[in-house]
Amino acid sequence: MQPYHRCELFMSNRDGTFREIGGQAHCDISSFVKGVTSADYDNDGWVDIYISSIDGANRLLRNKGNAGNEIVFEDATEQAGLSKFRGNTFPTWFWDYNNDGWMDIFACDNPVGNPLAMFAAAEKLGIDAGNPDKIFLFENNRNGTFTNKARELGLNKTAFAMGSNFGDINNDGFLDMYLGTGNPNYRSVIPNKMFMNLNGEKFADITTAARVGHLQKGHGVSFADLDNDGDQDIHIEMGGAFPGDAYPNALFLNPNEGLNNWICIQLEGTESNRSAIGTRIIVKCTDEGIKRIICRDVNSGGSFGTSPMRREIGLGKANQIDEIEIRWHGSGKTQVFKNIPANQFIKITEGNPTIAPVKLRTINWILPDKLCVPTL
Numbered sequence: 001m002q003p004y005h006r007c008e009l010f011m012s013n014r015d016g017t018f019r020e021i022g023g024q025a026h027c028d029i030s031s032f033v034k035g036v037t038s039a040d041y042d043n044d045g046w047v048d049i050y051i052s053s054i055d056g057a058n059r060l061l062r063n064k065g066n067a068g069n070e071i072v073f074e075d076a077t078e079q080a081g082l083s084k085f086r087g088n089t090f091p092t093w094f095w096d097y098n099n100d101g102w103m104d105i106f107a108c109d110n111p112v113g114n115p116l117a118m119f120a121a122a123e124k125l126g127i128d129a130g131n132p133d134k135i136f137l138f139e140n141n142r143n144g145t146f147t148n149k150a151r152e153l154g155l156n157k158t159a160f161a162m163g164s165n166f167g168d169i170n171n172d173g174f175l176d177m178y179l180g181t182g183n184p185n186y187r188s189v190i191p192n193k194m195f196m197n198l199n200g201e202k203f204a205d206i207t208t209a210a211r212v213g214h215l216q217k218g219h220g221v222s223f224a225d226l227d228n229d230g231d232q233d234i235h236i237e238m239g240g241a242f243p244g245d246a247y248p249n250a251l252f253l254n255p256n257e258g259l260n261n262w263i264c265i266q267l268e269g270t271e272s273n274r275s276a277i278g279t280r281i282i283v284k285c286t287d288e289g290i291k292r293i294i295c296r297d298v299n300s301g302g303s304f305g306t307s308p309m310r311r312e313i314g315l316g317k318a319n320q321i322d323e324i325e326i327r328w329h330g331s332g333k334t335q336v337f338k339n340i341p342a343n344q345f346i347k348i349t350e351g352n353p354t355i356a357p358v359k360l361r362t363i364n365w366i367l368p369d370k371l372c373v374p375t376l
Contacts, residue, residue: 006028006030007031027073029051029061034052035051035089035304036303037093038299039103040278042139043157045065046071052303053089054088058203060082061075061076062076079145081145081146081147082105086157088109090108091108092107092302093299094106096175096295099293100203101295103140105137110162120158134157135156135159137150147276153168154203157193158190159179161193162183162218163178163218163304164221164303165177165223167312170230170314173179173283178194178212180220180305181217184240184241191215193205194213212234212252217238217240218236221235221304221305222301224308227364228361230264230343232312233248233251233253263283263312266347266358267281267347267350269330269350271331272330272338275298278298280296280298281297281326282327283323284322284325286318287318318342321340323336323338324337325335333351335350341353344357
């Protein structure tokens with residue numbers, strides 16, 4: 001008898017109905033699963049799956065493509081070098097944190113039932129309390145394997161994350177993250193945490209400077225340009241498992257004020273799926289004389305939270321994009337557009353050689369005391 005209900009995979013019949021093929025596809029994992037994410041980690045054109053479990057049995061499932069009439073996966077956890085890492089993880093996502101064109105994996109420990117706030121206190125005091133790995137950042141080695149770079153990147157921190165997500169808060173072209181700390185135990189209450197990505201080489205804890213360190217349990221997190229001013233804002237759902245956890249949600253408006261440039265791209269698939277999920281966007285630009293490549297996948301962001309499918313991409317100081325390459329997932333087609341001005345909203349439709357500008361109204365928020373009143 002299995003201790004948990006097995007994972008299921010529902011494939012679209014393309015008529016509004018679905019068929020369940022988890023067992024047939026070899027992805028019917030039995031585990032205490034808390035997070036799941038998907039992306040093409042080996043760049044073979046097939047979207048793979050990573051499963052985060054609070055019992056430590058995380059799995060990387062490689063998509064082998066069509067075998068007969070259905071998709072088939074293989075367990076690549078050991079082959080990828082991930083089987084030795086057994087944290088009780090909750091949130092997870094694929095992202096390209098260093099813009100090298102290969103998807104990396106994030107997962108964060110959430111030791112439910114273990115009141116470990118003492119580790120957070122020891123961390124602040126610079127004391128080694130023997131806390132095991134808390135945050136995992138598995139860098140893609142571009143050969144089917146991964147290396148945990150959390151310590152080298154400054155992410156060996158206590159987080160107890162539950163609702164978490166990522167985005168580019170300063171439009172420098174590198175993805176940052178905000179972690180909602182959601183451990184139910186009151187003795188594990190620590191502030192929600194924000195980490196800024198420093199050129200894909202290090203992460204800095206900017207929780208205090210950004211004024212986002214609520215001492216309440218954080219759950220669903222969204223990064224999005226809510227006021228259409230070119231920078232990403234953050235919404236987090238607050239509250240936890242007990243009546244005493246009740247707390248208002250938080251909306252953090254980004255005061256970036258045009259320090260860096262940006263582009264917002266809405267994709268629409270025709271042969272590919274309409275939302276362009278899984279499509280790769282490669283932006284090439286010149287930032288203060290330096291040639292840069294910025295890579296993004298179209299997805300909904302981190303687990304236990306969601307973000308818009310449109311890609312809101314920071315460009316640093318580049319005021320023009322040299323080239324945008326769109327690798328459509330599903331059809332396998334590639335489109336290239338050149339010399340696109342920065343700081344605009346655009347739409348690209350699969351197969352259409354013309355970029356369509358999108359006109360959106362900016363919301364100017366007036367903030368008297370605690371009341372947020374939008375004016376158009």
